[in-house]
Amino acid sequence: MANQNTCQIAVTNRQQVFKVPKGELLLMAMEKVNQHAIRVGCRGGGCGLCKVKVLQGDYQTKRMSKAHISEEEAALGFALACRLTPLSDLELESDHFQLKKQQIQQAI
């Protein structure tokens, strides 16, 4: 049975499951319970390292860098874990960070 005060986070690509207190930003809550299923960078919605795709569950997000989460992506469930507050148990994929390909092509 789901605990009222915690959310269960299942990170499917890493086969890891952990619980975080309700109402806290996911990435920092994960760090507090000493889990490592999502990459940790700036913790401020800027670097994109903590990019995830939420497959199931409800959540809220604070403003995130458009360079890493476009409006279309946000609509598809992509988010930055450091700006995401779970509102229920979540099932998600981590490791969605990518270098910006267009810029790499430009650089070649």
Added chain:
Amino acid sequence: MRKGVMRPGHVQIRVLDLDEAVKHYVELIGLIETGRDNQGRVYLKGWTEVDKYSVILREADEPGMDFMGFKCVDEATLDTLAADVRELGIEVKEIPAGDLPDCGRRMQFVAPTGHTFELYATKEQTGKWGISDVNPEAWPRGLKGMKATRFDHCLLYGDDLEGNLKLFETLGFGLAEQVLDPEGNKAALFLTASMKEHDIAFIKHEEKNKFHHASFYLDTWEDVLRAADLITMTNTSLDIGPTRHGLTHGQTIYFFDPSGNRSEVFCGGSYFYPDHKTITWKVEELGKAIFYHTRELNERFLTALT
């Protein structure tokens, strides 16, 4: 100074939330707010800086750096240096005086790594904050947080370091330190227009135009430890430190602003005269070059960028 560039003069940083950012740069780092403009940008400076501002915060959808400006000795130097930059095949745009408040005309161009730089020679001087320039006291009362003394340098990530080296040598900068890979390619450049070990630095990276950090100067190692205490007290996102860099030998701590832009406060470090030989670090020893004590890179140092 060889060709008239004096110092890093300003940096414009994009943030996701202006109020949170002002809190970080003013309450925590200890910069002084000296103005706002009608676009909502906020202007800040370290208390020892004589010009009106050195850090500009702009709210935007994507954090990072808009541009960094260097102050030159006089207006004539701007024209000479603009001509030299154009000779490299780089386009230079002249932005009229007043576009940035209280600042003269700026010569702006995009470096081979994709970063925007500018040169200017005139900005309103309000003097050091809180002390007189006649019989000045040692320091002003009322400083906040880390009490940063000045904006010191930026470290930027980009692809074409050879191109940037050529550009900055054209501007009269010296190469104080470098990192070389086994084939002799440049993996990092620490460039200076002054006696400081670096005024601007670049690390090789696949993408263009990435921002690694803006750095602010503190006087002592004790101040760096106190900065670390404040980072914990304010629950600020820590990157790494306090520690020492191999490169430049500065004593440092890295942390992040609320939009994910990295900040540094540091003290100490080597010095550079134009007759100094460039210091070389080998990329095989990059861990020690960056973090002298642990001798290993944290992954974040290379990947967390805005």
